[in-house]
Amino acid sequence: MTMPNSSTTYISQLKDSVGQNVTLAGWLHNSRSSGKIQFLIVRDGTGLCQCVAEKGKVPDELFEHLKRLGQESSLTITGTVRKESRSVGGYELAVTDAQIISPAEDYPISPKSHGIDFLLKNRHLHLRSQRQWCIGKIRHTVIDSIRRFFNDNGFTLIDTPIFSAAAGEEEQTLFEVDYFGSPMYLTQTGQLHLEAAAMSFGRVYCFGPTFRAEKSKTRRHLTEFWMVEPEVAFIDLDGLLELAENFVTFIIAQVLQDNKSQLETLGADTAALEKIKPPFYRLTYTEAVDILTGEKTKKFLAYQLEDLKKQKQQLETKIAELEEQQKGQLKQWQQDKIAAELIELNSDLAEVNTRIENNPKHAKLAAEFQWGKDLGGSDETIISQMHDKPVFVTHYPKEAKAFYMKTDRDNEKVALNFDLLAPAGFGEIIGGSVREDDYDLLLDRIKAQGLIAENYDWYLDLRKYGSVPHGGFGLGVERTIAWLTGEKHIRQCIAFPRLMDKIYI
Numbered sequence: 001m002t003m004p005n006s007s008t009t010y011i012s013q014l015k016d017s018v019g020q021n022v023t024l025a026g027w028l029h030n031s032r033s034s035g036k037i038q039f040l041i042v043r044d045g046t047g048l049c050q051c052v053a054e055k056g057k058v059p060d061e062l063f064e065h066l067k068r069l070g071q072e073s074s075l076t077i078t079g080t081v082r083k084e085s086r087s088v089g090g091y092e093l094a095v096t097d098a099q100i101i102s103p104a105e106d107y108p109i110s111p112k113s114h115g116i117d118f119l120l121k122n123r124h125l126h127l128r129s130q131r132q133w134c135i136g137k138i139r140h141t142v143i144d145s146i147r148r149f150f151n152d153n154g155f156t157l158i159d160t161p162i163f164s165a166a167a168g169e170e171e172q173t174l175f176e177v178d179y180f181g182s183p184m185y186l187t188q189t190g191q192l193h194l195e196a197a198a199m200s201f202g203r204v205y206c207f208g209p210t211f212r213a214e215k216s217k218t219r220r221h222l223t224e225f226w227m228v229e230p231e232v233a234f235i236d237l238d239g240l241l242e243l244a245e246n247f248v249t250f251i252i253a254q255v256l257q258d259n260k261s262q263l264e265t266l267g268a269d270t271a272a273l274e275k276i277k278p279p280f281y282r283l284t285y286t287e288a289v290d291i292l293t294g295e296k297t298k299k300f301l302a303y304q305l306e307d308l309k310k311q312k313q314q315l316e317t318k319i320a321e322l323e324e325q326q327k328g329q330l331k332q333w334q335q336d337k338i339a340a341e342l343i344e345l346n347s348d349l350a351e352v353n354t355r356i357e358n359n360p361k362h363a364k365l366a367a368e369f370q371w372g373k374d375l376g377g378s379d380e381t382i383i384s385q386m387h388d389k390p391v392f393v394t395h396y397p398k399e400a401k402a403f404y405m406k407t408d409r410d411n412e413k414v415a416l417n418f419d420l421l422a423p424a425g426f427g428e429i430i431g432g433s434v435r436e437d438d439y440d441l442l443l444d445r446i447k448a449q450g451l452i453a454e455n456y457d458w459y460l461d462l463r464k465y466g467s468v469p470h471g472g473f474g475l476g477v478e479r480t481i482a483w484l485t486g487e488k489h490i491r492q493c494i495a496f497p498r499l500m501d502k503i504y505i
Ligand code: 4AD
Pocket: 168, 169, 188, 189, 190, 191, 212, 214, 220, 221, 222, 223, 225, 227, 229, 230, 428, 429, 430, 431, 432, 433, 472, 473, 474, 475, 476, 477, 478, 479, 490
């Protein structure tokens, strides 16, 4: 196998090479031939480029070879760069030569769509698809902007441990591992250790993989996900909300700046993202409950049901039209295109059908919601569907939330906590709180939740030696990416997802 030499050009650099002869090194993403001309779409990790090989302008033998070249074969391809706004990426290569590095035959993922199960089984290959590539580039920006925001705002990075001796969140979601014969757990949060570090550094953050044995197959749950958690000494609830909204706004601005074309390829609503500026909406839990159980929500959900039924009708009509077209005389690429569209439309139809089925159930749950329970996924969805910017829900009942949250001294039933719900039905992306800083009250909360107090001796110490008001929050990276990109399921937002029912590869 020959290595392309160092004089190859990246597709992302083509704008600076118009009129020049360049060599690209990459993979054959797609190709079609119309007799004397072949259109080869090459990808190289930085973008896509249409390379046009004309009979007579490349050696005959090569022309025939390229015609038979399988999808995902690796190659170098040489030609003159020209600007072509109709072409993917905006530039084209008029091919003069090519070298096949390693031919691929029968690549299992063809340009027409496949079912999600098949794609997850082939994730090692599906990562090369345009969609996964776009999401991967956006994920890169999200992670980079997370680090940048905290590094530029006086926070110190602390690496908290993955092996944990006790629960940081609900005990039911702990993953137990055998640690030299004793039980140990994979961390659910770096928060408790981060609180210790905040008493040394003031403002800190940790960023890493987090594990939850969440027996939930929803689109919002992974068993391994990435969470960034800032923790700040001397901060109150208002200060935390301000930090969270500035942080989320910063991430969005970076993604809009660096990944506009990827967002557009994914069909994300960039106009809606551009409008997201502080202040975000603020509701107390009690206000949220009043909304859920009120007339406005009832009407909103009834209207939504009508709208979903209309969407269902439109999708069914479109599907029937395409199925009719399929029966006609079509070229292979036209058949593939229709097949791909049909898979998309049928998946949208399945989603709409599920929502039609769930609407009355969710309406009932909302109408009968009792003060005191945590908001469920469907309740959060309703609140977030009713807003066009993120919504903070604050002051949840303390009994429904984690032991470490500070009791509101003005209303002992609630804690100084919050969730941030992304708008347009996406739901929770951040959970956070002020921490209980009083030794006795914290010990009471630990006991009240049935936890073993000795496991938290060191954590209680932080309330013995110079306790201060402090707090923080955790933002889920995959949920944030799913919201920004409009992906329905967060499993698409991490390269190798870990799900409750299956680890594919
Ligand atoms: O609300 P959570 O459980 O908060 C904590 O873990 C706190 N200790 C954070 C803190 O205050 N330092 O989780 C925070 C966020 C959620 O809002 C969500 O975005 C994400 O983590 N998350 C998940 N993401 C994917 N799959 C799961 N199973 C998740 N569970 C939580």
